[in-house]
Amino acid sequence: MKEQVQTSIFKRHRNPNLGKVRPYIPGPTSADVSAKYGIPIEKLVKLSSNEAPLGPSPSVREALKKAADSDDLHRYPSSAMPKLRAAAAQAIGLLPEQIVLGAGSSDTWGMIIRAFSRPGDEVLAIEPSMTSYLEAAVLLEREPVEVIVKSPFEVTSQAVLKSVTARTRVVFLSSPNNTTSRLISPETIALIAQGAPDAVIVVDEHYIEATDRYRDVSAVRLIGELDNLLVTRSLSKMYGLAGLRIGYAAGPAEAIATVMSFKPKWNVSIIAEKAALATLAANDHLEANIKMTREGRSYLLAELSKLPVEVVPGAQGGFVLFKPRTRSGDEVTEGLFSRGYMVRGDLVKDHIRVSVGTPAQNQGFVQALASLL
Numbered sequence: 001m002k003e004q005v006q007t008s009i010f011k012r013h014r015n016p017n018l019g020k021v022r023p024y025i026p027g028p029t030s031a032d033v034s035a036k037y038g039i040p041i042e043k044l045v046k047l048s049s050n051e052a053p054l055g056p057s058p059s060v061r062e063a064l065k066k067a068a069d070s071d072d073l074h075r076y077p078s079s080a081m082p083k084l085r086a087a088a089a090q091a092i093g094l095l096p097e098q099i100v101l102g103a104g105s106s107d108t109w110g111m112i113i114r115a116f117s118r119p120g121d122e123v124l125a126i127e128p129s130m131t132s133y134l135e136a137a138v139l140l141e142r143e144p145v146e147v148i149v150k151s152p153f154e155v156t157s158q159a160v161l162k163s164v165t166a167r168t169r170v171v172f173l174s175s176p177n178n179t180t181s182r183l184i185s186p187e188t189i190a191l192i193a194q195g196a197p198d199a200v201i202v203v204d205e206h207y208i209e210a211t212d213r214y215r216d217v218s219a220v221r222l223i224g225e226l227d228n229l230l231v232t233r234s235l236s237k238m239y240g241l242a243g244l245r246i247g248y249a250a251g252p253a254e255a256i257a258t259v260m261s262f263k264p265k266w267n268v269s270i271i272a273e274k275a276a277l278a279t280l281a282a283n284d285h286l287e288a289n290i291k292m293t294r295e296g297r298s299y300l301l302a303e304l305s306k307l308p309v310e311v312v313p314g315a316q317g318g319f320v321l322f323k324p325r326t327r328s329g330d331e332v333t334e335g336l337f338s339r340g341y342m343v344r345g346d347l348v349k350d351h352i353r354v355s356v357g358t359p360a361q362n363q364g365f366v367q368a369l370a371s372l373l
């Protein structure tokens with residue numbers, strides 16, 4: 001009998017980059033929290049993933065019901081999805097050839113890294129911010145570079161450009177930044193792009209629609225002016241489709257054609273396409289989600305200012321980051337979970353990130369927090 005091999009091929013040839021990665025850890029699911037705290041799922045208030053307070057538009061639900069009865073579910077989707085590219089492009093004033101679709105905007109990050117860098121090149125991201133940018137970079141054998149910004153977490157062009165070297169090929173900026181909720185102004189983005197002409201600047205605008213003046217502060221309008229800029233947009237947040245996985249990257253047509261070569265052929269499903277077309281046509285619902293988010297954010301900021309907490313200034317996303325003054329962040333997070341309020345207390349040391357919910361959810365959260373402080 002053949003001698004038993006000590007380690008499997010899966011261990012011997014496991015990609016060594018896995019050991020270097022700091023994986024993004026999603027927050028617990030409602031089912032996890034329900035089981036841990038013995039709270040029925042329907043009583044939990046999920047303010048941990050910045051999802052749209054009103055969810056998807058009724059027209060999305062209609063489109064999904066129709067899709068269930070359609071006769072094309074066993075057919076492959078179009079790889080290029082021209083209709084959806086055109087609708088996404090129209091929503092932000094660009095041309096269809098300036099859009100590449102992903103199963104969520106996060107699906108495009110690896111495509112972009114592979115399209116514009118080689119193993120060993122540097123990929124830069126802000127800390128604190130979404131850790132998945134550098135997770136993708138490390139798994140693709142790029143060198144991760146973190147630009148650490150300290151409280152109150154303003155991202156300046158000087159701080160970013162100090163870390164840019166001749167080997168920097170991709171720079172990820174999140175605006176408004178998850179997790180601080182602070183915006184990076186178009187002026188700052190332009191300075192970074194001009195100061196790093198040999199790097200592709202990717203602005204992740206997953207929550208831009210929730211900002212007070214989103215058409216003015218979006219980097220999309222810089223796409224024609226700067227030749228090294230890409231913007232990623234999501235239908236997960238204000239459009240309410242997080243569960244369906246759809247988003248896109250936008251940029252100069254030439255850059256997008258290159259990214260398209262790295263797109264998995266059928267990454268977006270027919271179902272997601274139909275839901276996306278419906279949501280992009282549902283402007284009133286988008287505006288209702290935006291209005292509720294902006295008003296809820298103002299309410300939370302006003303109420304938090306009366307409590308013993310330090311709020312990170314300039315919140316513009318559908319979430320707010322704050323630090324309790326009288327108790328540790330961990331204690332307060334635990335107290336909120338045990339009262340049924342799901343938040344993130346594990347992203348920035350001592351801080352708690354709370355998503356904007358419906359008015360009733362926001363009020364309940366403020367009461368729960370006040371009782372803990």
Ligand SMILES: Cc1ncc(COP(=O)(O)O)c(C=O)c1O
Nearest residue numbers: 104105106130178206234236247
């Ligand atoms: C900054 C940021 N970008 C993108 C995403 C994910 O976007 P998508 O659902 O479009 O992949 C998240 C998820 O929370 C995020 O925090």
